[in-house]
Amino acid sequence: MPPIRNRTRVNRQSYYDSLPENWSVKKLRDELRLKGITQPQNTRHSVLVSLYKQTVTTNEETRTALESRRQETVTPNQDVRTELLGVVKDLTSTVQSLQSSMISLTERVNTMSRPQTSIPAAAGSAEQLRQSGAQTTTSRNDSTPVISGTPRETRETENYTLTTAWADQTSPKPMGVRTTYGYSAESLPYVETISPNLRKQIIEDGQISKTSSRGGQTSHNLSSIPHDDYVxxxxxxxxxxxxxxxxxxxxxxxxxxxxxxxxxxxxxxxxxxxxxxxxxxxxxxxxxxxxxxxxxxxxxxxxxxxxxxxxxxxxxxxxxxxxxxxxxxxxxxxxxxNVSKPKRFPVTYQILCQMVNRLNGSIFSPFIDFMLSCCSLMAFFGFLRCGEFTVKSRNVDNDFLRMRDVIVQRDKLSYILCLKYSKTDPFRQGVFIHVFNNEHTKPVNIMHEYCQLRISQGAEPNSPLFVDSDGSPLSRNQFISYIRHVMAVLGYDDAKYCGHSFRIGAATSAAEAGIENHLIQTLGRWSSNCYMYVRYIRTDEKVLKEAQEKMCNVKRS
CATH class of the missing domain: 1.10.150.130 (Tyrosine recombinase, N-terminal domain)
Structure with a gap:
């Protein structure tokens, strides 16, 4: 027969829902959260009860002070500003007292979590030790027993005597409550999870230092975040x-x-x-x-x-x-x-030389002729699109080449053209195009002389590079009109030429010269690997005839 265990009777007290001691941890957290106070998840039930009581008491004192101040009769000679300063002072003292209470309560929690050393047996009767222990009194507000004298939580290690040790041994200790699924979380001992300094910052609503490997003092202030929803x-x-x-x-x-x-x-x-x-x-x-x-x-x-x-x-x-x-x-x-599009004819290198020579013989005004020669050479050797050096409308003040976008080297062997934007540069990172000098057309010398002419006319670094006779930026329609007039003077069908003819002619001339495909792709700034520039190349009928003749001359094995 197994030994009979003595079961300790538990004095069941009456349950009052109005007492905070009978509330669950969740309800206490919700009540404190409504009052603007948050606590860590591992805060004990007793700590939450004490904090709630102190908050309620402080709020009642503040409410009483405000009501008494409202009931006071304000004389006509009393300064309203002095009364407001008094209210602010009372609120400040109330908040400070609440913060000090929370800090003291946190220190008690930390002291309770410290491990206590075992107390050796000492001489003396147990009755004397009991008489020198803590005495119990009754609180004025409720019937909850409170231990008077020095609290156990605030005693330091050096004050830990035999008397206090006996009081610790005889005082009731909370035990873990056994449930169906294990021990209740509220009844388990308190475990320290955050440092006292961090807890103090949380309680005082201070700035929390940013975690970093360098241990810097950088902090985030939530009040600096705008409240307009980033409209x-x-x-x-x-x-x-x-x-x-x-x-x-x-x-x-x-x-x-x-x-x-x-x-x-x-x-x-x-x-x-x-x-x-x-x-x-x-x-x-x-x-x-x-x-x-x-x-x-x-x-x-x-x-x-x-x-x-x-x-x-x-x-x-x-x-x-x-x-x-x-x-x-x-x-x-x-x-x-199914609708046939008008075919755009290329301005090849041979046609370009004819244009430059004819412009030197005066077609328009001297400035327009010189400007068109410089512009045509840059468009051909730079594989430029018409929209990259002209504007759609004269009312546009930003989308045009400026004087500062052309940098002529000191040795005059090349110049650099800086395109702020292009078709293959949607994010406007900028494109740098190098144009080198040659003995036939001398595009660098002509560009240098043109820039000097524009500077002598009072042009500044932000002024347009190519301008019309009235000083406005060169528009697309006006440039095409000038080019078609020159082509008509040379005896070509001017309707088949447009502003894109220079880019088409550059790709065609490069292919005729036997330049490798990847170099043509680099010169024309084609980003696709599918050789999209092939559609720009115009093949002459004589070349096709020669190719077919070579096919017939293949020797049979």
């Missing part, structure tokens, strides 16, 4: 998502869409974009193709602008799962592919 910053990022030229094309597409829905009688709120159905988008695409006579690439660009504005306004993608619209776009592409 201006987000708008700046939206504007930087596309280039200025693309943004203007997107705005044009939106204007065409608004015009179309107005003609169709579709009500659109001012300043907003409503959800458009697939039928409306199909009609809009047909309107762009038949009424506006837009190309397939422009229609796709306008649709991309509509999508961009929809996303920016907070709407979903309007073209998601629109299979019918994709079929309509494919039909437009097939119809426009």
């Amino acid at each position: 201006e910053e987000i708008k700046t990022l939206w504007d930087a998502a596309v280039s200025q030229q693309t943004a203007r094309a997107y705005s044009t597409g939106i204007q065409h869409l608004l015009t179309f829905v107005t003609l169709c009688g579709i009500a659109v709120p001012v300043g907003t974009l409503s959800d458009l159905s697939e039928d409306v988008l199909i009609k809009f695409v047909s309107y762009c193709h038949y009424s506006l006579s837009l190309t397939f690439s422009n229609i796709k660009l306008y649709l991309a602008g509509i999508r961009f504005h929809y996303l920016k306004a907070g709407h979903s993608n309007p073209f998601k799962e629109h299979d019918r619209l994709d079929c309509i776009l494919r039909g437009i592409k097939r119809l426009q592919s």
